[in-house]
Amino acid sequence: MSARQMAAVAARGVARCCMSTPLSNERGRFRGRCYTPAESAPLPAVLMPGTLDLATFRRALEIFAEELRGHREEIDSLNVYPVPDGDTGTNLLMTQEAVVTALASLPPEGVEPDELGAAISRASLKGARGNSGVILSQILRAICERLAADGTLGPGELAAALEHASEEAHRAVARPVEGTMLSVIRDAAGMATDAAASERDGDDVTPIIEAALGEARRSLARTTERLPELTQARVVDAGGKGIVLMLAALLAAVQRRTPAEPIGPLGPIGRSWADGVRAELDFRNEVQYLLEADASSLGALRGALAGIGDSLVVVGGGGLYNVHVHTNEPGQAVAAGSRAGHTSNVQIADLQESVTRCLAGQARATRVAEQVCALVVVAEGDGIIRTFRSLGAVVLKGGPGHHPSVVDLVAAIEGAPSGAIVVLLNHRDIVPAADGAAAATSKEVWVIPSSSMPAGLSAAAAFNPLATLQENAKVMEAAIGACxxxxxxxxxxxxxxxxxxxxxxxxxxxxxxxxxxxxxxxxxxxxxxxxxxxxxxxxxxxxxxxxxxxxxxxxxxxxxxxxxxxxxxxxxxxxxxxxxxxxxxxx
The missing domain is CATH 3.30.1180 (Hypothetical Protein Tm841; Chain: A;domain 3)
Known part of the structure; x- marks a missing residue:
């Protein structure tokens, strides 16, 4: 690429970063997010301090998002388990941002508990990102399932809601592990139940939340000793810190005050190499998708996915589920979902690439949240694959004798962050499979065969995620022709x-x-x-x-x-x- 092309790529990278990141965190200072009028509207009236009604619960969810923004860098830096890819804080925030956006679309008053619960559950399920985000969505869903008909939760009801959340979160994870956010929510819920059993002060839930939060903090501290990966890296569990922030937000909303959860020391991820953080991964790809299916098909799906990966989490209900797994067979993981029902919003991330970037002290790449067009590339050679990824492409490995299948190409297209996809091929033998994949997806796809790898790189350098599919196809084909x-x-x-x-x-x-x-x-x-x-x-x-x-x-x-x-x-x-x-x- 020429200096001119590299400058253009760098400029697009700035735009990509600005658009894809809801907020930029600088140790407690925030910038960059624009709020809609609905999000900025005054919150509805609430009852007396100590009472947990619908308005207070909504405010708690807003505060939780604010706390995740402030702690995102910290939580990302603690993310050494299950893989050290430095995105737990970001995934939790993106999941909770989806909830906040859904709340902003509802009237400030007059919303029935079942309507509010359905909105929160569906938004968190559809917006969940990563292993931690999927678990968080199940926790929020379970709490909403325990909202009382009159919209209030007393001490006993709140403790029962937290117990239900813990049980549902554990049930969703195929192989629960001690020392994770599952441990923290379980310990906090148990303490809330004990506190509720001895509470005689009417409807005031403050003592219940204080007891749960205190135990969550202690449980978080214990995660360092519970999980070998955390012990080696000398950090607490990243997802567990998210549970602490959730309870701190609930307490702040009930007490009508600003939360005071401190930002802790940064961990090793995303800054520099640290002893005890391993780069070796058993499973290279993170696969996540929404699934519309009957509950009766989930057993077979879990069995199929458990056989090809780990970090398996299936959450949801009512015919809509969010599926997450780490695997070396992303095509098979997506195909298993297709056998169970209808998949959508398929996302495939290269965990090894993410870990390498984090351990090298580089921020994990982010994609344009509102981009008009996305790029899928088939390429061979580790250095070339890294170059294409640096240009914003979703990359499939492929060369003579080991071309990607139609299923692999469909999975990559579905996982690309746009409804319009350019598929750039660096070998003409892949054209039939790419054409088949284009016909098999509901997305708009333009297949561009490149005459060579250098020509493909020139085309990728000309790609602009903010341009239309047709505009990108025109400039990319021209770049190929000029090389x-x-x-x-x-x-x-x-x-x-x-x-x-x-x-x-x-x-x-x-x-x-x-x-x-x-x-x-x-x-x-x-x-x-x-x-x-x-x-x-x-x-x-x-x-x-x-x-x-x-x-x-x-x-x-x-x-x-x-x-x-x-x-x-x-x-x-x-x-x-x-x-x-x-x-x-x-x-």
Whole structure:
């Protein structure tokens, strides 16, 4: 990519970050979120302090979102379990933001308890993100199921609601683990039940919440010793901190005051490497989707998903469920959901990539929440895959002999964050599968086959998530057409070529598919290939270096191209397809 292209990509990255992040947290200072008039409207009147009525409950949910915004950086940094991908605070916040948005659409007064509960349950279920967000949605749903007909919760009813929330959250998780948010909600609910049994002060729920919050804080502190991953990293559980904030928000709403839960020290994730945080993952992909299905089909679904992954959580009810699993078989995970019912909002995240970014001290990438168009790419080579992802693409691994299936492509399309998708292929053999996937999804899809990996990178650099599908297709196809491509590889046997005879192991240079140079030295052959690609009218050269290229050959090619074409910008990208020593693009 040229400097001009990189600048454009960087500018889009700023826009992407600003649009996708509800708030930017700077240790307690907030900026960047715009509220609708409904969200900014005065809250409805509430009863006397100590009473938990519908208005107070709504206010507690608003405060909870505010607290998650303030603590997001802290919670993200604590996220070492189940994988250290640094997004628990963000996932909790996104889930709760969906609830706040749903509340803003309701009248400030006159909402019946069952209507309020249904709105909260559905919003949290559909808006849930990640393992922690899915569990939180089940907790909120369970509490709403215990809302009294008159809209109030007394001490006994509140304790029973928390117990129900704990039970439902545990039931939703296939393999509950001690030392997580499940432990914290269970311990807090148990203390609330004990406090309610001895409470004789009418309808005041303050002592119940204080008891639950105090035990939640103590339980959170104990998570460090309960879970080996937390012990090694010397942190508390990230999701457990979210439970503490939820109860603190409930207490603040009941007492009509501002919550005072302190922001704790930052953990290791998202800042720098820390001892005890492991990058090795048993399951690389996080798969999540909404499922419309009969409850009778869930047993078979859980069994299928448990056989191919872990961190399995299925929450919901009334025919709508949110499914979450970590797996190495994302296509199979989505297919299992399709057998059980109708899937939608499919999301597939690369956990290994997220962990690598976090352990390297980089913020996890965020996508445009309101983007017009999304990009799905099929590519080969670890370095090239990272480059495409840095340009905002959802990437599927694929190359000669191991192309993605229609099911894999459908899963990637469904998981991409837009209803309009450009599918960029770097191998024409994948076109039939991509066309099949486009026909199998309800999203609008435009398939663009690239002539080569360098041309595909040029097209991806031209992609703009804020442009329409048609606009992106036009500029990306133009970028592919403007890139002339060549290959530098070793001959597998002796042969006569248009450029002369070549011996086994010597270098073979191709320009736009034609053999134009042969030789014993990679550097001289590369120069001839670039010349034949029209260097005299070009602006830049892109060289993708294969994973198995010797360091001496790489240095020789880079050096000779810089010397031979001093006016052209040279971009070298490591980690190309293993079977292709040098892929060259001239544009």
């Amino acid at each position: 002339r491509t060549g290959v530098l590889t070793r001959a597998g046997s002796e042969a006569e070529t248009p450029a002369g005879p070549v011996r086994r192991g010597e270098w073979l240079g191709l320009a736009e598919g034609d053999v134009v140079a042969v030789g014993a030295a990679a550097d001289a052959t590369a120069v001839e290939v670039v010349r034949r690609l029209g260097a005299e009218t070009a602006e830049m050269i892109t060289v993708i270096v294969g994973a198995d290229v010797a360091a001496d050959d790489r240095r020789a090619v880079e050096s000779i191209l810089r010397i031979s074409f001093p006016t052209l910008e040279l971009e070298l990208l490591e980690g190309g397809p293993p079977a292709s020593p040098f892929l060259i693009g001239v544009e």
